[in-house]
Amino acid sequence: MSRTSESVHLWPAAATADGNLSSIWNGLVLHPWRLLALLCLTQIICWTVMPALVNVGPPHDVLEGFMWGREWVLLTYKHPQLPCWLLEISHLLTGSFRWPQYLLSQLTVSTTFVLVYLLARDMMGPTRAIAAVLLMPSIYFFGWPTPQFNHDYAQMPFWAGICWLLWRSARDGRPGWWLALGLVCGVGLYAKFSTALLLSFGGVWILYDARARSRLATPWPWLGLAVFLAVVTPLALALYRMDFLPLTYAANRDEWVLAHRARLYYIGVQLAGLSGLLIVLGLSGLLRRRSSPEKLASPQHPAPEPGAVIYLMWMGLGPALLIMAASLFTGTGEAWGATMYNLVGAVAVALLGRRIGTAELRKLAILALICIVGVSSAYAAVRWTGCNVRGRLQPFCWPARSISDTAEAIWHEQVPGRLAIVGGEDGVAMLAGLNAQDQPSVFTNLDRRLAPWITDRRLREQGMLLVWLRGMPPPSQLRAWAGDLPVKTVLFNWSLNARPMAVNFVVIPPGRKDVPGDPPGPPNPE
Structure with missing residues (x-):
C-alpha cells in the first residue's frame, strides 16, 4: 500500500478521535458539574492512592487524631475533637490505619470544591463557577499538605459551606437557609475554634450589606442563631470545665512561633503557597488582555454584581489578610493558613472572568488535572526517597x-x-x-x-x-x-x-x- 493511500485510510480515524474528544469537551462545558465530578474524582484517587503507597506510618496529626478519637471526648487541650471522631469512624468502618485517613482528607477537600462551585454559580453562573474551582488545585494548600488530615482540613468544607449558606440566606431569606447556616456554623466550631474568625467576618458583612441587614427584621436569622447556640453550648461548657486549656495552648504556641520563626515567615509561606495560582492564571491566558476572546454562552457566563465581588473579597481574603498582619506581632496563624484560601479562585474569576473563553477554560481544566496528578506523583517520589534514599526519619517512615x-x-x-x-x-x-x-x-x-x-x-x-x-x-x-x-x-x-x-x-x-x-x-x- 502506498503512503498516500495509507494516509487516506488513517485520516478518518484521526478525525473521528478528534471529533470524539471535541464532543466530550463540549459536553463538559455544557454541563460543568460533570467537569466538577471529574476533578473531584481525580483529586480523591490521586491523593488517596499516592500517600497510601509510600507512607508506612501516618503523619503526626493523623496519628494523634486516631489515638484521641478512640477516647470519644468532646475536647482536648488542643482542639475540639470532630476530626478525631471522623478518623475513629473511618477506622471502625474499614479496619485500617493505612489509607482511610487519606480518603477522608480528600473527601473534605472535594466537598470544599463542590461548595465553592455552588457559591460561585449563584454569583456568576456555572461556567465561571467551574473556572473558579479549576484554579483551586494550583494552590499549595489543596495538594501537598492534604495527606495530613487534621483540624484545618476538617474545617475546610465548613468555611466554604458557611460562605455559601450566608450568601443564600441573605439573598433568599427563606427559613431553611438560616437554620442550615446556624447548624453548619455551630458544627464548624467542633472542627476547630478558628472557625469563629470567619463567623465574625460574616457578622460584620450582615451589618454592612443592606439586603442582609434587612433580613434581621424577620425571625429567621434569630432562629438560626438559636440553633447555633444550642449546638455550641456543650462545647462551651467543656471549654469552661477544662479551664480554657485550648486557649492557653494557642497562646503558648504563638509565643513559640515568635521565638523560633522569622517575623515574615508566615507571610512568606502563604505567598509561596499561592504562587502556583499566579502561574496557572498566566498559562491559561487570564492575565493577558484579548481584544475579542471566544466567549462562552452568555446565560452561562454572567458577570457578578458588585456586591458579590465585595462579599468574595471580604469573606475570601479578609481572614487571611488579617492573620498575616497579626502574625507580624503575635505569632498567630502558623497552622491556620490552609482553610483561608477556599475563595481565592472565585475572587480571581470574579475580577478576570470577562477574559474566559473556550480556550481559557480548556487550559484551566488541563492545568488543574496536571497539578493534581503531577503534585501527587511528586509527593510520592519525595516521600519514598526521603525515607529510603536520603534516610531522613520522618513520621511517615x-x-x-x-x-x-x-x-x-x-x-x-x-x-x-x-x-x-x-x-x-x-x-x-x-x-x-x-x-x-x-x-x-x-x-x-x-x-x-x-x-x-x-x-x-x-x-x-x-x-x-x-x-x-x-x-x-x-x-x-x-x-x-x-x-x-x-x-x-x-x-x-x-x-x-x-x-x-x-x-x-x-x-x-x-x-x-x-x-x-x-x-x-x-x-x-x-
Missing part, C-alpha cells in the same frame, strides 16, 4: 505495624491482662498503641491534664507500657516512671539505606502505688 505488634508482644510476655495504656515520648508511644489489638489509650505527655481519660486508678489497676526512641538512660521526664524496671530495646528497619531505629520499652505492671505527678509546664507546642 516509621514502621507503625511492627512497632505496635512488638509493643503488644512485650507487654503480654510479662502481664496477662490487656495493654490498656501507652506513654512516654508521644510520637513513638502512639505508634506502639495504634495497631495494637488491645486498643490502648495514650497517656499524652504523661500529664493527666492533657489526657483526662488517664486516672491514677487506671494507672494502678492497668499499668502502662513506657516507650521512647532515644537511647539509655531514659529522658529525664520518663525516669520517675521507669525507675529500676528492666528496659528492652528493639531495632526496627525503616529505610533501605539508613540504620535501624532503636525503640525502648519498659513494662510498668499493674499494682504500682507510687504514681508520679504531672510534669511542670505545658507541652512543647511544636
Whole structure:
C-alpha cells in the first residue's frame, strides 16, 4: 500500500478521535458539574492512592487524631475533637490505619470544591463557577499538605459551606437557609475554634450589606442563631470545665512561633503557597488582555454584581489578610493558613472572568488535572526517597505495624491482662498503641491534664507500657516512671539505606502505688 493511500485510510480515524474528544469537551462545558465530578474524582484517587503507597506510618496529626478519637471526648487541650471522631469512624468502618485517613482528607477537600462551585454559580453562573474551582488545585494548600488530615482540613468544607449558606440566606431569606447556616456554623466550631474568625467576618458583612441587614427584621436569622447556640453550648461548657486549656495552648504556641520563626515567615509561606495560582492564571491566558476572546454562552457566563465581588473579597481574603498582619506581632496563624484560601479562585474569576473563553477554560481544566496528578506523583517520589534514599526519619517512615505488634508482644510476655495504656515520648508511644489489638489509650505527655481519660486508678489497676526512641538512660521526664524496671530495646528497619531505629520499652505492671505527678509546664507546642 502506498503512503498516500495509507494516509487516506488513517485520516478518518484521526478525525473521528478528534471529533470524539471535541464532543466530550463540549459536553463538559455544557454541563460543568460533570467537569466538577471529574476533578473531584481525580483529586480523591490521586491523593488517596499516592500517600497510601509510600507512607508506612501516618503523619503526626493523623496519628494523634486516631489515638484521641478512640477516647470519644468532646475536647482536648488542643482542639475540639470532630476530626478525631471522623478518623475513629473511618477506622471502625474499614479496619485500617493505612489509607482511610487519606480518603477522608480528600473527601473534605472535594466537598470544599463542590461548595465553592455552588457559591460561585449563584454569583456568576456555572461556567465561571467551574473556572473558579479549576484554579483551586494550583494552590499549595489543596495538594501537598492534604495527606495530613487534621483540624484545618476538617474545617475546610465548613468555611466554604458557611460562605455559601450566608450568601443564600441573605439573598433568599427563606427559613431553611438560616437554620442550615446556624447548624453548619455551630458544627464548624467542633472542627476547630478558628472557625469563629470567619463567623465574625460574616457578622460584620450582615451589618454592612443592606439586603442582609434587612433580613434581621424577620425571625429567621434569630432562629438560626438559636440553633447555633444550642449546638455550641456543650462545647462551651467543656471549654469552661477544662479551664480554657485550648486557649492557653494557642497562646503558648504563638509565643513559640515568635521565638523560633522569622517575623515574615508566615507571610512568606502563604505567598509561596499561592504562587502556583499566579502561574496557572498566566498559562491559561487570564492575565493577558484579548481584544475579542471566544466567549462562552452568555446565560452561562454572567458577570457578578458588585456586591458579590465585595462579599468574595471580604469573606475570601479578609481572614487571611488579617492573620498575616497579626502574625507580624503575635505569632498567630502558623497552622491556620490552609482553610483561608477556599475563595481565592472565585475572587480571581470574579475580577478576570470577562477574559474566559473556550480556550481559557480548556487550559484551566488541563492545568488543574496536571497539578493534581503531577503534585501527587511528586509527593510520592519525595516521600519514598526521603525515607529510603536520603534516610531522613520522618513520621511517615516509621514502621507503625511492627512497632505496635512488638509493643503488644512485650507487654503480654510479662502481664496477662490487656495493654490498656501507652506513654512516654508521644510520637513513638502512639505508634506502639495504634495497631495494637488491645486498643490502648495514650497517656499524652504523661500529664493527666492533657489526657483526662488517664486516672491514677487506671494507672494502678492497668499499668502502662513506657516507650521512647532515644537511647539509655531514659529522658529525664520518663525516669520517675521507669525507675529500676528492666528496659528492652528493639531495632526496627525503616529505610533501605539508613540504620535501624532503636525503640525502648519498659513494662510498668499493674499494682504500682507510687504514681508520679504531672510534669511542670505545658507541652512543647511544636
